[in-house]
Amino acid sequence: MSVTIDDIRAAAARLAPVVRRTPLLTDDFVNEQLGARLYLKAECLQRFGSFKLRGAYNTVAQLEPDARKRGVVAFSSGNHAAATAAAARMFGVPAVIVMPADAPAAKLAQTRALGAEVVTYDRATEDREAIGAALAAERGLAMVKPFDDARVIAGQGTVGLEIVEDLAALGVTPDIVLACASGGGLAAGVAVAVKAQAPDAKVYPVEPVGHDDLARSLAAGARVANAPGVRSIADALLVATPGEIPFEIGRRLWAGALSVSDDEILDAMALGFQRFRLVIEPGGAAALAAVLSGKVDVKGKTVVVVASGGGVDTATFSRALARLG
Amino acid sequence: MSVTIDDIRAAAARLAPVVRRTPLLTDDFVNEQLGARLYLKAECLQRFGSFKLRGAYNTVAQLEPDARKRGVVAFSSGNHAAATAAAARMFGVPAVIVMPADAPAAKLAQTRALGAEVVTYDRATEDREAIGAALAAERGLAMVKPFDDARVIAGQGTVGLEIVEDLAALGVTPDIVLACASGGGLAAGVAVAVKAQAPDAKVYPVEPVGHDDLARSLAAGARVANAPGVRSIADALLVATPGEIPFEIGRRLWAGALSVSDDEILDAMALGFQRFRLVIEPGGAAALAAVLSGKVDVKGKTVVVVASGGGVDTATFSRALARLG
Numbered sequence: 001m002s003v004t005i006d007d008i009r010a011a012a013a014r015l016a017p018v019v020r021r022t023p024l025l026t027d028d029f030v031n032e033q034l035g036a037r038l039y040l041k042a043e044c045l046q047r048f049g050s051f052k053l054r055g056a057y058n059t060v061a062q063l064e065p066d067a068r069k070r071g072v073v074a075f076s077s078g079n080h081a082a083a084t085a086a087a088a089r090m091f092g093v094p095a096v097i098v099m100p101a102d103a104p105a106a107k108l109a110q111t112r113a114l115g116a117e118v119v120t121y122d123r124a125t126e127d128r129e130a131i132g133a134a135l136a137a138e139r140g141l142a143m144v145k146p147f148d149d150a151r152v153i154a155g156q157g158t159v160g161l162e163i164v165e166d167l168a169a170l171g172v173t174p175d176i177v178l179a180c181a182s183g184g185g186l187a188a189g190v191a192v193a194v195k196a197q198a199p200d201a202k203v204y205p206v207e208p209v210g211h212d213d214l215a216r217s218l219a220a221g222a223r224v225a226n227a228p229g230v231r232s233i234a235d236a237l238l239v240a241t242p243g244e245i246p247f248e249i250g251r252r253l254w255a256g257a258l259s260v261s262d263d264e265i266l267d268a269m270a271l272g273f274q275r276f277r278l279v280i281e282p283g284g285a286a287a288l289a290a291v292l293s294g295k296v297d298v299k300g301k302t303v304v305v306v307a308s309g310g311g312v313d314t315a316t317f318s319r320a321l322a323r324l325g
Numbered sequence: 326m327s328v329t330i331d332d333i334r335a336a337a338a339r340l341a342p343v344v345r346r347t348p349l350l351t352d353d354f355v356n357e358q359l360g361a362r363l364y365l366k367a368e369c370l371q372r373f374g375s376f377k378l379r380g381a382y383n384t385v386a387q388l389e390p391d392a393r394k395r396g397v398v399a400f401s402s403g404n405h406a407a408a409t410a411a412a413a414r415m416f417g418v419p420a421v422i423v424m425p426a427d428a429p430a431a432k433l434a435q436t437r438a439l440g441a442e443v444v445t446y447d448r449a450t451e452d453r454e455a456i457g458a459a460l461a462a463e464r465g466l467a468m469v470k471p472f473d474d475a476r477v478i479a480g481q482g483t484v485g486l487e488i489v490e491d492l493a494a495l496g497v498t499p500d501i502v503l504a505c506a507s508g509g510g511l512a513a514g515v516a517v518a519v520k521a522q523a524p525d526a527k528v529y530p531v532e533p534v535g536h537d538d539l540a541r542s543l544a545a546g547a548r549v550a551n552a553p554g555v556r557s558i559a560d561a562l563l564v565a566t567p568g569e570i571p572f573e574i575g576r577r578l579w580a581g582a583l584s585v586s587d588d589e590i591l592d593a594m595a596l597g598f599q600r601f602r603l604v605i606e607p608g609g610a611a612a613l614a615a616v617l618s619g620k621v622d623v624k625g626k627t628v629v630v631v632a633s634g635g636g637v638d639t640a641t642f643s644r645a646l647a648r649l650g
Contacts, residue, residue, distance in 0.1 A: 047352075276370075
């Protein structure tokens with residue numbers, strides 16, 4: 001079961017009344033510094049703080065009304081939690097969200113404030129998928145997966161649709177498009193949308209260093225897992241294994257996979273503060289970090305990075321500010 | 326010499342190729358908390374970090390080509406400096422910018438990086454207008470005033486034009502519009518644009534507490550100055566006296582003037598970080614601060630605040646983050 005550009009266009013029509021068409025921002029200084037035309041897709045300005053509303057809403061909208069009425073369940077390290085809670089609230093149905101106990105406080109609070117029931121678990125010792133599946137079975141809830149679902153990927157793909165459409169309005173075609181990746185749903189959906197409209201563009205997922213399951217899976221030709229217990233400042237990008245559907249899409253459409261360190265991510269967040277006046281969370285800054293740290297040759301190119309979310313604690317944001325001295 | 330809606334429409338046409346149409350953002354939580362529909366006009370996402378590019382470019386564009394070729398001079402505590410330097414660079418002419426020696430380092434650096442010559446002065450003992458006038462006379466430079474010029478006010482007024490147009494596309498008319506004020510150019514231009522299209526809307530300038538020259542001038546029926554030496558965290562809002570043209574417009578069109586404390590401004594910056602994922606500088610957060618601190622009754626209303634700029638040092642931004650605990 002794959003995802004087509006038509007699925008993404010259908011998702012865009014469903015999402016039009018509820019999501020914000022986020023701006024594609026440029027900065028003259030950054031462009032001069034890079035010798036490239038860099039566009040930043042500011043999904044950190046999306047409602048509820050990240051692109052995740054797109055996939056969650058596109059999924060909840062397609063549930064059978066009777067099933068939807070019983071409610072939904074999701075597991076998430078943060079942004080998908082708030083997104084699923086928000087989508088459920090828009091349809092007036094209950095949501096149960098399974099979240100790691102060490103998720104950023106702001107994300108836990110936001111999910112609860114959206115009316116969801118939050119069930120916490122220990123990231124090191126418990127299996128969130130099992131907890132979610134048990135809740136789904138017990139209460140008859142529909143699972144809204146974070147990435148391994150064609151409806152979710154089509155929803156996230158609308159980010160790519162908007163990128164290509166907004167660039168086309170400027171008379172520009174993208175050469176390179178980068179999006180952060182954990183399970184790979186965003187990077188897969190964006191790849192489908194971009195490659196359908198700009199077949200020569202190179203699309204890259206960007207992962208944390210040491211959490212490069214996509215890069216190793218692409219090399220192996222099959223999905224491989226990360227070593228357990230690897231940490232990264234990018235709390236949103238800590239899934240153990242690539243999603244099955246995202247990987248099947250990505251192995252056909254991605255030009256490779258890139259990875260960035262915590263320091264590279266913090267530097268990208270600092271540039272986001274200083275030049276783009278945006279609050280970008282660590283995971284959301286990974287794609288920008290890959291460009292700034294030279295992981296891909298952008299000279300003379302038109303490059304798009306997705307800044308996927310803005311849910312960051314003050315302590316982490318202060319670490320980024322500290323790098324500006 | 327006043328400013329009309331036609332002047333603002335003409336400015337909008339001039340500015341279309343160079344300024345960004347900044348988004349009008351909302352946040353579900355903030356709306357619930359206020360019991361209002363709050364829209365934030367994100368001019369902190371404007372090119373070169375503030376709305377000031379609008380007025381500066383609209384002025385430089387209207388100089389006689391021969392005069393323009395000799396170059397321009399401006400005095401500014403920061404954003405108007407970068408804006409004038411950028412506008413001059415777009416026309417390929419020299420710019421000399423007179424800036425206070427204690428302006429935020431980021432603003433001094435940005436102005437120099439834009440190719441302008443920066444002349445610094447002591448805010449406590451020297452008169453920037455005299456320095457600017459002397460430079461203009463010596464070198465035959467055209468003065469680009471920060472606010473007391475109909476061309477500048479018309480440029481800033483395009484912010485108000487976009488607000489009303491973008492709300493109209495949503496089927497909404499503003500009840501209350503707030504913009505920060507120093508000399509009053511932005512608040513005057515916005516008032517002309519808003520009142521021409523939504524005559525019942527109330528438009529308020531917002532000043533720092535203790536720097537409320539507009540409020541006292543409105544009460545006195547004539548322009549009065551601030552006590553010398555009053556400081557505020559809002560470095561962009563420290564002009565001694567209202568501008569003559571802005572005051573003449575404002576006394577006809579403003580519903581009054583509001584003022585906010587440093588702590589109220591820091592809280593607004595913190596909310597900007599947490600809920601809007603935006604970096605808003607202290608002066609730029611004044612309008613939002615007035616709403617959050619209850620300076621005007623917004624219950625059930627459609628309210629627009631202009632977040633006018635994003636040029637803030639890390640130390641000041643950290644003070645705002647600290648208020649989130």
